[in-house]
Amino acid sequence: MNQQQLNTRISEIRDKLTAIEQKPDNRIWLSCESENAYAVNKFLFEEVPLRFVIATVIDSDDYFEVLYHYAYDEIGCMVTLKALIRDRENPAIESIAPFLPGAEWIEREMHDLMGIEFRNHPDMRRLILSDDWPVGVYPLRKDAKKPAERPDGEPSRRPTVQSQSPARRTVQLSKPVLPVGPFHPLQEEMELFQLAVDGEIVTDIDMRISYNHRGxxxxxxxxxxxxxxxxxxxxxxxxxxxxxxxxxxxxxxxxxxxxxxxxxxxxxxxxxxxxxxxxxxxxxxxxxxxxxxxxxxxxxxxxxxxxxxxxxxxxxxxxxxxxxxxxxxxxxxxxxxxxxxxxxxxxxxxxxxxxxxxxxxxxxxxxxxxxxxxxxxxxxxxxxxxxxxxxxxxxxxxxxxxxxxxxxxxxxxxxxxxxxxxxxxxxxxxxxxxxxxxxxxxxxxxxxxxxxxxxxxxxxxxxxxxxxxxxxxxxxxxxxxxxxxxxxxxxxxxxxxxxxxxxxxxxxxxxxxxxxxxxxxVDPCYSCTERLAVVKDRGGKVLHDYETLLKLSREKTEKIRKEIL
Amino acid sequence: MNNEMQVLFWILVFPGFVFTAVLGLLAAWIVRKVSALVQYRVGPPFLQPFWDVRKLLSKEVLIPQEANKWVFIGAPLVGLAGVLLLSTLLGVAAFWPQKTFVGDVIVAIYLMVLPSLALILGSSASASPHAAVGTAREMKLVMGYELPLVLAFIVVIIKSGGALGLAAIAETTPVASISGAVAFLVSLLCIHAKIGYVPFDMAEAETELGSGVLMEYSGGLLALWNLTSAMMLVALPMFLVVVYLGGFGTTPAGITIGLLKYVGVLVLIILIKNTNPRVRIDQAMRFFWIGCGLVLVTAIALATIGNIYDIGWL
Structure with a gap:
């Protein structure tokens, strides 16, 4: 299928779209209202068919945009569908995860960070935010308060609070479970695979990532x-x-x-x-x-x-x-x-x-x-x-x-x-x-x-x-x-x-x-993890904060520089 | 020195505890050092295995809440006792052949399985899911290699004309015949599995079970397991030397050659350890039962034919 045929294919759903924009650099930008997003996505993924890459949600002043990025690899064309959610108070859109398992994680992530509700999503647990993160605080929104400025005066992280809400990320599988992680010789980084086992046979698996999301x-x-x-x-x-x-x-x-x-x-x-x-x-x-x-x-x-x-x-x-x-x-x-x-x-x-x-x-x-x-x-x-x-x-x-x-x-x-x-x-x-x-x-x-x-x-x-x-x-x-x-x-x-x-x-x-x-x-790489480790001793005293680490690092550079010269 | 004192000396000093433990930790160092050299690493200093045990002994022993306490603590002692008696028995057979008793080889084969059984007991008492999987694997593995080990031993008995004493067997050299050599190779692999090295380390399997059977052991109890496995590095190759390779002899020259044989077996074990990935437990069992089993049945047939028609090399 060449570019021309791809365009023809996409124009079959012209009536559900509000705009089709073709840029010379092998990019196609489509726009639609949130009600039509499910149908258009289903068409793009199943009928054309395109490869789903990822989705992005953008906080634009009075509405949210959900961008679904697709790729058509045969000609290296990227197709992006923009779905507008105009209801800022209760933003919601139909989930595409039921027919597209590859979108399950990103919808959970968008829900965590931007507070978009995905209707009919099979598994709406938290993916990124930790269990004790307060409900209703969405860190990626433009109007998100810094943790210290939250209106109720609560710190945004309450380590002693164990959320019992359905949002809790680790689920209890019913069978005997062999945990691989969060720290395990198999993995260099933190993640938890819960293997439900029947003897030596693995019958179910649950994954949990983002123990240390760096934002x-x-x-x-x-x-x-x-x-x-x-x-x-x-x-x-x-x-x-x-x-x-x-x-x-x-x-x-x-x-x-x-x-x-x-x-x-x-x-x-x-x-x-x-x-x-x-x-x-x-x-x-x-x-x-x-x-x-x-x-x-x-x-x-x-x-x-x-x-x-x-x-x-x-x-x-x-x-x-x-x-x-x-x-x-x-x-x-x-x-x-x-x-x-x-x-x-x-x-x-x-x-x-x-x-x-x-x-x-x-x-x-x-x-x-x-x-x-x-x-x-x-x-x-x-x-x-x-x-x-x-x-x-x-x-x-x-x-x-x-x-x-x-x-x-x-x-x-x-x-x-x-x-x-x-x-x-x-x-x-x-x-x-x-x-x-x-x-x-x-x-x-x-x-x-x-x-x-x-x-x-x-x-x-x-x-x-x-x-x-x-x-x-x-x-x-x-x-x-x-x-x-x-x-x-x-x-x-x-x-x-x-x-x-x-x-x-x-x-x-x-x-x-x-x-x-x-x-x-798959050579898993849990790269989106840590930003800066602040080590505390038993008395709660911070041993290395940002400034001392910076100072140490500069001193080391200076020392190496002197040795070279 | 009266008789009881001599037996006590055998068990506690030579060829029992002190001798086997020191030689075993030395062998453990050789295994680690040679593996390191094969892998382009520097390897540990000479005394590292001793330091490891000493340090573990000084550490706190943690016993899981759900564990069956006495079985958990008793198991490493049973394991150590088993390998201790085994090495004593073999040492006495090697250095005081006149002091052995008929049928000691059967006792040796039973003692050899004791550390594995103790490991199964101890890990199943620890109430950890990782250890549970490890226990299941260790059990299957024991069932896997015990059969070919005994079958191989039948070849030795045929070759030595029905001898059931270690000293008598040590006077023959079964490995100098086709059936004996096959039996030796299979036994080597069984011994390898008993020590629990790659490719048969699935009961510990660090990257799958995070050291599986030993997962909950710590401090002094873990030191006992370390010591047990180090002593197995002496006792099990020594068993092969006595049974298949003609033993140690009692003259200084004979003892030197015997030691060289021991080092040779150790080198073979290190080589196998470093040139293989870990296999799955079902693959290991199939290998021991079907692969080794069929080969050994052939070997037994050859040995019998050789015995009847008096052909030594068969």
């Missing part, structure tokens, strides 16, 4: 456009190249900025280096999860040189802070090119060896094949992305579908596997690593001369969607500007947000031993 979307509204990349690169240490890139592409889109060619190549190289080290990290962890610690240690040793290269290019092993609106901050010096290529050759040899070892190991076959199968239709319904989708035969990859940076002119392949089991996911990641090495080498050879950034003076009013293929899948950013120097709304969606709910489809009926590796197989 990044709110913070982004307080930062200037040029500061936001540093914030979003801290969503996750590993995806710290993809998130800023997706954000920057969203801004560049509506501001009409075209970065210079060299910047596009530098972006590509850094993003692929990120993919290499992220995939190797997963291989190691997966080995550890099934008790294969030798693979764990070897893989992580192979990963080190990649981090060293990234440090040499950008100054940091993680949180590169390299991409900015209009280009990149740091260039790849030409004298570094031979070193990177030599290092890539070495890593390629090791990865070929590791890939062969994994693909030929009979014990690994027995352990991983036919385990945790995510069927293709489930992959589509849960809207999963990245290697999780590609291993289930869903052939999507933002790098190819809507080429950004320099991916369009380089020669590489998208890896897909039809099986959908854990082994397929491992194969996809291992082969993708080899492809990424190929991309880095080719991009280095073709690296054009010229400046690495252009001057950007002004960000106009407008809105844009940017997405990039992070190692775990598509990361999506939506930015709206009113012409000021800060975004009025910035929606971020990390890939794990859609990948994790798919456990409901892939884990049930499995063995405990299989479910744990299945949980790990």
């Amino acid at each position: 990044m979307e709110k913070i982004a509204e307080t930062l200037q456009f040029d500061q936001v990349p540093f914030l979003v690169s801290r969503i996750c240490g590993i995806c710290s190249a993809s998130h800023p890139l997706a954000y920057v592409q969203a801004v560049e889109e509506f501001a009409g900025i075209t970065p210079p060619d060299r910047a596009l190549y530098v972006r590509t190289i850094i993003n692929e280096l990120e993919r290499i080290h992220s995939h190797i990290l997963w291989v190691g962890l997966a080995g550890h999860f099934i008790g294969y610690d030798t693979v764990f240690m070897w893989a992580w040793k192979y990963r080190e040189p990649v981090l060293d290269l990234l440090e040499e290019i950008t100054g940091n092993r993680n949180n590169y802070g390299n991409v900015r609106i209009g280009g990149c901050r740091e260039d790849i010096p030409d004298e570094l090119k031979p070193k990177i290529i030599a290092e890539m050759d070495k890593i390629e040899k090791k990865m070929v060896m590791l890939t062969k070892a994994v693909l030929d190991d009979p014990v690994l076959h027995v352990r991983l094949k036919g385990i945790g199968i995510l069927k293709k239709e489930d992959a589509i319904n849960y809207c999963v992305t990245g290697p999780t989708a590609r291993a289930s035969g869903v052939d999507i990859d933002v790098r190819r579908d809507e080429p950004y940076a320099a991916y369009g002119v380089l020669n590489w392949n998208v890896i897909t596997q039809p099986e959908g089991d854990v082994f397929a996911k491992a194969v996809v990641r291992l082969l993708e690593t080899l492809e990424a090495i190929k991309i880095v080498k080719e991009a280095l050879v073709k690296l054009p001369k010229g400046p690495v950034a252009i001057e950007v003076k002004q960000i106009p009013a407008g809105e844009g969607c940017g997405h990039a293929e992070a190692p775990r899948g598509e990361t999506f950013h939506y930015v709206r500007s009113d012409g000021g120097n800060r975004p009025v709304r910035h929606k971020m969606r990390a890939p794990s947000y859609v990948n994790v709910p798919s456990f409901k489809a892939s884990c049930l009926g499995g063995n405990i031993a299989d479910v744990t590796i299945t949980l790990a197989s």
